[in-house]
Amino acid sequence: MTSNASPSRRAVLGLAAAAVPAALLAGGAPASAATAVGGERLGLGGVQVRRLGGAPKLPRAEAQAWLVADYDSGEVLAAYRAHRRLPPASTLKMLFADTVLPKFSGSEKYRVTAADLASVPEGSSLVGVEAGTTYTVDELWRGVFLRSGNDAVHVLSSMNGGLAATVREMGAKAKDLQALDTHVVSPDGYDHPGQTSSAYDLSLFARHGLRSEQFRGYCGMRVAEFPGRRGKSFQIQNTDRLLGVYQGMIGVKNGYTTHAGNTFTGAATRDGRTLLVTVMHPAVGYDAVYKDTQALLDWGFRAATKVTPIGTLVEPLSETASHAAAAAPANGAQAARSDGSGADSSAWPLLGAGGGLAAVLAAGAVAVRNRRPRRVRKH
Numbered sequence: 001m002t003s004n005a006s007p008s009r010r011a012v013l014g015l016a017a018a019a020v021p022a023a024l025l026a027g028g029a030p031a032s033a034a035t036a037v038g039g040e041r042l043g044l045g046g047v048q049v050r051r052l053g054g055a056p057k058l059p060r061a062e063a064q065a066w067l068v069a070d071y072d073s074g075e076v077l078a079a080y081r082a083h084r085r086l087p088p089a090s091t092l093k094m095l096f097a098d099t100v101l102p103k104f105s106g107s108e109k110y111r112v113t114a115a116d117l118a119s120v121p122e123g124s125s126l127v128g129v130e131a132g133t134t135y136t137v138d139e140l141w142r143g144v145f146l147r148s149g150n151d152a153v154h155v156l157s158s159m160n161g162g163l164a165a166t167v168r169e170m171g172a173k174a175k176d177l178q179a180l181d182t183h184v185v186s187p188d189g190y191d192h193p194g195q196t197s198s199a200y201d202l203s204l205f206a207r208h209g210l211r212s213e214q215f216r217g218y219c220g221m222r223v224a225e226f227p228g229r230r231g232k233s234f235q236i237q238n239t240d241r242l243l244g245v246y247q248g249m250i251g252v253k254n255g256y257t258t259h260a261g262n263t264f265t266g267a268a269t270r271d272g273r274t275l276l277v278t279v280m281h282p283a284v285g286y287d288a289v290y291k292d293t294q295a296l297l298d299w300g301f302r303a304a305t306k307v308t309p310i311g312t313l314v315e316p317l318s319e320t321a322s323h324a325a326a327a328a329p330a331n332g333a334q335a336a337r338s339d340g341s342g343a344d345s346s347a348w349p350l351l352g353a354g355g356g357l358a359a360v361l362a363a364g365a366v367a368v369r370n371r372r373p374r375r376v377r378k379h
Contacts, residue, residue: 037178039311042082042200048310049078055306059295062288064281067199068300071207071267071274075309077300079199082311085181086280088197089255090125090148091263092189094205095182095197097144097215099173100160106138106214116158117151121190124150127226127236139227145218146238147226148255150188157187177204178314191259199278200313206252206265206276207313219251241290242266246297250274254289262289268297275300276313 036043049058058078065081076082114131127142127149129135135155143152157166166187174182179201185192209215222244225233242249248268255263265278277296282288 036083037180038314042079042311047080050308050310052306056302059299061292062282063279063292065199066279067203068296069203069276069313071276074313076311077307082200083181083198085196085198087260088189089257089260089263090189091202091253091255091265094209094253095170096187098205098209099170100156101214104137108137109134110159112155116155120150120154126151129155141218142224146224146236153188176316176318179204189255191257199280202265202278203276204313246294264289264293266293270301
């Protein structure tokens with residue numbers, strides 16, 4: 001089910017877009033590579049890789065930005081314009097899941113209303129949610145992950161307090177994950193002015209999500225049943241074209257809009273090693289995003305021990321702070337034993353860095369004028 005954007009919906013999204021920093025609208029790399037999250041080389045233009053002797057050459061990728069990283073260590077093996085800000089399309093649903101998935105039990109039921117679906121953008125990809133039908137949360141998440149259903153996203157957003165509240169929470173989650181290239185305007189990834197992310201940020205979302213058993217289960221699900229009319233169900237299939245085809249593929253999320261083109265973050269495991277690859281906006285062709293991903297995964301598995309990392313996927317600020325807080329009592333006790341003072345300041349640089357980050361995030365914003373979205377088909 002689709003509908004035209006209502007005035008109330010435009011108002012909601014307009015408020016979210018009004019805080020877009022000017023740098024986000026430029027769609028380019030960060031102003032200074034020295035401040036790039038994860039390492040200076042990730043903020044540079046051009047292909048970034050440090051090959052050792054015997055390392056295979058990188059394949060030629062047609063994308064505007066890409067990144068290859070080790071899932072477990074977070075080491076970035078190679079990248080191209082990793083922090084370039086681009087429209088994310090439905091790969092932004094990974095951040096939506098990171099934010100909302102932990103909040104509801106899969107067995108919880110919800111009866112959908114027409115108001116829940118009134119905000120779904122015209123031309124959206126849909127799983128087939130209908131007003132008047134009761135769904136479990138588990139069924140709605142199947143619709144999000146397998147069919148990229150914007151209707152399911154909007155229903156879950158309604159359960160979460162509405163679109164505006166969900167957008168705010170996603171923005172806060174992005175900041176905690178240190179995904180500073182990401183600005184959320186709508187939870188479904190649909191084309192809206194100022195909605196951006198980057199290959200680096202999408203990799204952060206995927207890595208964080210895959211640590212959740214629920215997230216991993218949904219993104220790796222190839223086929224599922226979805227409720228239909230009169231108590232019947234129908235089969236839905238995952239739109240990830242590498243799942244079940246590429247050796248070791250475990251997910252994660254694809255996307256497409258008219259403005260964004262094709263985007264994809266994929267994860268695969270071979271011989272005990274899991275790699276993450278994000279590819280954004282290949283020049284032409286729907287298959288190009290998958291061909292680039294497959295080629296970069298192949299390279300990563302061959303080259304993983306033959307390259308020096310150029311950066312890292314950082315940990316969430318909340319986890320860094322909690323680890324520092326947990327270590328503080330032990331460190332303090334040790335200091336007390338050594339000098340009797342009990343003072344320990346080892347955790348404070350991390351907290352100070354978080355404060356500096358907040359100051360950077362608070363830097364200037366410009367208002368953007370929302371407009372009626374073009375008709376697109378998004379998945």
